[in-house]
Amino acid sequence: MSRADMDRLLAEAIGPERRAFRIAGALAAAATIAAVLLLGLSGWFITGAALAGLGGVLAAQGFNYLVPSAMIRLLAIVRTTARYGERLYGHRAALMALATVRARLFERILSVRDVRAVSAGDAVTRLVQDIGALEDSLVRKPALPAALAGAGIGLVLTWLASPWASLALLALIGVLVLWAHLATPRLLARSATDIAAALAWLKAGMVDYASASPEILAYDLAPAIERSLANDTAELDGARRRFARGEAIIDAGLTLGGGIAMGAVLVISKAALLMTVLAVLAGAGAIEALSGYVRGVSRDALVTAALARLEDMAGERNAPVRAGKEICSTPTRPIIAFDRGNLYLRREPGERLGIEGRSGSGKTSLLETLAGIRPAERQCGLYLDDQPLADIQPETLRASFALSPQDAQLLSGTVRDNLRVARPGLSDEQLWAALEVACLAADVRAMPHGLDQWVGDGGARLSGGQRKRLSIARAVLAGKPWLLLDEPSEGLDMVTEARLARRLDTWLRETGTGLVVVSHRRALLALAREQHRINL
Known part of the structure; x- marks a missing residue:
């Protein structure tokens, strides 16, 4: 600026x-x-x-x-x-x-x-x-x-x-x-x-x-x-x-x-x-x-x-894109593609992709790049509607992808405050529905103040698994064409993990939302019919 x-x-x-x-x-x-x-x-x-x-x-x-x-x-x-x-x-x-x-x-x-x-x-x-x-x-x-x-x-x-x-x-x-x-x-x-x-x-x-x-x-x-x-x-x-x-x-x-x-x-x-x-x-x-x-x-x-x-x-404003290159407007149902030399993946809206790999291989970086949080390199091999991510403004990417990160950041407010960050105009019924999908509704109902329960500074009053599921519920409420999940079952026991996988599968089928999930756990990778082990 x-x-x-x-x-x-x-x-x-x-x-x-x-x-x-x-x-x-x-x-x-x-x-x-x-x-x-x-x-x-x-x-x-x-x-x-x-x-x-x-x-x-x-x-x-x-x-x-x-x-x-x-x-x-x-x-x-x-x-x-x-x-x-x-x-x-x-x-x-x-x-x-x-x-x-x-x-x-x-x-x-x-x-x-x-x-x-x-x-x-x-x-x-x-x-x-x-x-x-x-x-x-x-x-x-x-x-x-x-x-x-x-x-x-x-x-x-x-x-x-x-x-x-x-x-x-x-x-x-x-x-x-x-x-x-x-x-x-x-x-x-x-x-x-x-x-x-x-x-x-x-x-x-x-x-x-x-x-x-x-x-x-x-x-x-x-x-x-x-x-x-x-x-x-x-x-x-x-x-x-x-x-x-x-x-x-x-x-x-x-x-x-x-x-x-x-x-x-x-x-x-x-x-x-x-x-x-x-x-x-x-x-x-x-x-x-x-x-x-x-x-x-x-x-x-x-x-x-x-x-x-x-x-x-504010000086790191979005860099101008090369002259003559048309920037896609916010796509309603965008197609994503991964071009990694010997590996080419193309996913239509509503399809799913599971990604696994060793720690440090770049799985989180891939999701952050798709979500518009990390700048895309021109040679990264990521495309949205056949356009390189490096040529697309972050606003467009953020309108297409809802990310639940591995280390979820929460507001120092109530459960309701953290959920309504997803988008304006959400009703309590929608908040409870998202909490059901994330297997957190029972926990919130057991809290003294329910949706108005204060979660502490950065969610400090919640357990790691509760913070993770609250982040998933927030991503579900965003209503974006694609859902990005980074280690969504981390901190959960096997029973809760299996229940979360089932409810996410049902929600994805009902809404037609696409999914890219990164995980070391087979139960969550099973949400996608194809899993790929890639070294980014």
């Missing part, structure tokens, strides 16, 4: 929320205008009241404090209400847009040619951490209209005191914006990249260590892992300190700019004291209004690093 693709994805995700972002921007501008006016009017009011008090009783009685005090209260209410509305609309729009981005990127991960190339820990950290970094940029989208509105009202108020003061403020605002854009890549880019990499490495490691916790305890690896995590944490802390130092330098420039703005307006202004005080504080408010925008520019370093990692994660 290129940066242009990522920008296009973000634009598509933001599209439905564009109106909310516009409202948030308008409210941010209103809040900033109210804040600058409030600051300037408060200074004018306090100075006027002080001068009236120094002028004696008559001057104090003649000072109209009702109108400015009412305006101050009104501006305070407007500022608070507008700021609340900006946060409400801006954060909601950002969260909704990022939810869409996560879903689209997850689809990207599933559409790569080699799904195994994306580790679970890395995918999780990028979909959570790196997209979370984008949240800051989306939440800060109203900062630009707020900065423009604050600068505009500040320039108008300083113009009332002196046009030259207004021009000086405008020049200073330009210098501060330029400072932010020039200093950010120099001070923050490297440390932002280091933070993203270190944090992702740490989180991915934690995910992997958590999944291997039994082995870590069994082999007493905890002390070594603690030392490794301490080193990773030290690298992360160092990168964060460098980033905080760079941000402090940029913020110091903004603070210095605010002081210079106040001093410049005070020196240049030739207006009366009240208007001069109003202009000085309005200038300070205009510089303060820039803070959100400057902070957003600074945080762009983190966003850039996150985007680079997201582009890299």
